Amino acid sequence: MEPKKEKTREPQTWANRIHEVFKSHGITQVSYVPDAGHSRLIQLCRDDHDLRTVVLTTEEEGVALATGAWLGGQRSVLLMQSSGVGNCINMFSMIRECRIPFFTVITMRGEKGEFNPWQFPMGRNAEKHLKLCGFEIERVEKSTETQQVIDQMAKQVFMNSSMGAVLLSQQMIGVKTFKDE
Amino acid sequence: MNEPGKRSLNYPLRRREVVQELLKSREGLLVVAGLGAPAWDATASGDHPLTFPLWGGMGGAVSIGLGLALAQPDQRVLVITGDGEMLMGLGSLSTVGLQQPKNLAVVVLDNEHFGETGMQTTHTAGSVNLAEIARASGISSSWTVRESSEISTTREKLLHEEGPLFCGIKVRAETLPLVLPPKEGEILQKRFRNALMNENGD
DSSP, X not given: OOOOOOOSSSOOOHHHHHHHHHHHTTEEEEEEOOOGGGHXXXXXXXXXXXXXXXXXXXXXXXXXXXHHHHHTTOEEEEEEEHHHHXXXXXXXXXXXXXXXXXXXXXXXXXXXXXXXXXXXHHHHHHHHHHHHTTOEEEEEOSGGGHHHHHHHHHHHHHHHTOEEEEEEOHHHHHHHTTOOO | OOOHHHXXXXXXXXXHHHHHHHHTTOTTOEEEEXXXXXXHHXXXXXXOTTEEEOSSOTTOHHHHHHHHHHHOTTXXXXXXXXXXXXXXXXXXXXXXXXXXXXXXXXXXXXXXXXXXXXXXXXXXXXTOOHHHHHHHTTOOEEEEEOSGGGHHHXXXXXXXSOSOEEEEEEOOOOOOOOOOOOOOHHHHHHHHHHHHHOOOOO
């Protein structure tokens, strides 16, 4: 199922596009630990009565939540920032062993323009950690690529019961804020 | 002197009997069993496709139950886990408190020890009261059970009252014969979904 093509009405941010792709893939549970970069997407999901949003105390809860959702027949996604990857690592063992389709969209910290040096260790290594845990990974550098990358990854995850992460680069999120195009 | 680590050696409730009672004639009940003894206890009551026994994911049992309860709002979901597993995921009680799933019930078989790793005492042998934490997390129906006379009413509440519900059951610290569920996670996942949704494969 292809996400709806947007006609030129309101300016569409990458967050709007991601929200649409979630819907087109039948995702119904959206869990998150907030990141400023995710705030518009989180708001769009919260305002959508067909989606159940679940704010977490730590990202690993979202991995377990996704497992329960799948057992109950629902698709879900976890929104987090790169520092959250570290919190999830042991829980990722469960979804790998149980072959739970698992989809996460991660805003990157610790990249170009980062002002907080404490973000560098996880930011620079999040992708490597994810790879070691068995993830397929795609990065989005330009907001115009967002829809296609998220759509492809969602297909991959839910058709093949795999673990997929889309990383949104800090440059894209930071430079364009929430009013791209 | 009443040493905290020794206290639970004399608790009257026995975990296998408690779980047997909770799971008898379970019908459409969906069960998540936390890793270690709770998974063995659930299996001792009969291996069942609608039980998801955990061999890992410590700290995640309640969150799995929450995701399942939100996905299946018309089915009762019962999480049965241990005090050590619950302590690792206390934040998930806050998440449940906020979501208020009406069909979710959580039971902690609290023997005040890490039973699988050499019977070291947990925090509940000392200062920590899990039912009070659950209540303060927004699960207003939270209580502790210590006597066998309370078990049948507890079962009724867990299976029929409006959730979310939390029950800490103080059970004797004891090492019992292992009764292991199937180990392959993918099989456990698929048989659960098949039983729930009459699915064929993926």
